[in-house]
Amino acid sequence: MEPPTPISFRFNDLPTELALIIFKHAAQPPFAQYVPYTRDPYSSALSLCQVSKNVRRAVLPELLHTVLLLTPRHLLAFVRALRMQKTYIDQQHDLAFDYAPCVHRMSIGEFRGAVHIPVPYTPPPMPELECEFDIDLLAPVILGVSSLTIDSRSLDLLTRCLKHLCNSDVNLDVDHKKSLFPL
Numbered sequence: 303m304e305p306p307t308p309i310s311f312r313f314n315d316l317p318t319e320l321a322l323i324i325f326k327h328a329a330q331p332p333f334a335q336y337v338p339y340t341r342d343p344y345s346s347a348l349s350l351c352q353v354s355k356n357v358r359r360a361v362l363p364e365l366l367h368t369v370l371l372l373t374p375r376h377l378l379a380f381v382r383a384l385r386m387q388k389t390y391i392d393q394q395h396d397l398a399f400d401y402a403p404c405v406h407r408m409s410i411g412e413f414r415g416a417v418h419i420p421v422p423y424t425p426p427p428m429p430e431l432e433c434e435f436d437i438d439l440l441a442p443v444i445l446g447v448s449s450l451t452i453d454s455r456s457l458d459l460l461t462r463c464l465k466h467l468c469n470s471d472v473n474l475d476v477d478h479k480k481s482l483f484p485l
Contacts, residue, residue, distance in 0.1 A: 322360045325350055329364040343370070355396055366404035369443075372411035377459075384439040402442045409451040410444075410459065437466045 316324075329350050331343035347365035351358040371377040383401070390398035441463040444450065452460055 325353075325357050325360050326364050329361040331365075331368065358397070359399070362399055362401075363404045366401055368407040368409075369405050370409050372409065374412075377410065381436050381440065384443070385436070388439060402446050405443050405447055407449040407451075408444065408447045410453060410456050412453045412455040437462050438470070441466045 314321075329347035331347065344365060347361050350361045351365070369380065371380055387399055387401060389395075391400070440459070444460065444463050445467060450460075
């Protein structure tokens with residue numbers, strides 16, 4: 303009896319459309335699938351974003367569909383990513399990607415540091431947002447989601463986004479069917 307012949311499979315033998323479907327499925331955070339929750343639900347998608355520009359473009363909408371910003375560190379990292387994308391867009395860089403149309407659900411935990419006046423008797427806040435510039439970047443994302451969960455201690459962030467919207471010519475032309483804020 304002969305030993306079984308090993309099956310040879312190369313990923314690049316797949317049609318591009320099928321490969322992209324596999325990437326999109328693999329990029330979904332565990333809370334969007336029926337798999338056990340992991341410590342970093344975005345780790346698979348972030349790894350896939352490093353494969354190539356095309357894979358990154360396919361994976362980012364899945365990665366950004368539900369954004370969890372549960373700690374000040376997460377919120378500030380998201381703001382840094384928005385700043386980086388703004389720079390990429392301004393430079394017409396290959397990695398430029400508009401986050402706002404892809405974010406459909408967002409959850410924001412407690413964030414001390416969104417205001418310039420620190421709350422008394424609290425630990426020092428994370429580095430504060432660069433007031434107007436960061437609110438200008440956050441407002442279209444936060445106000446464009448169809449589902450927003452926000453900790454009551456972070457309502458100031460939402461208030462600042464709404465004030466920014468009222469005081470500026472921000473166009474919230476985000477492609478969401480049922481936005482919480484039909485603007």
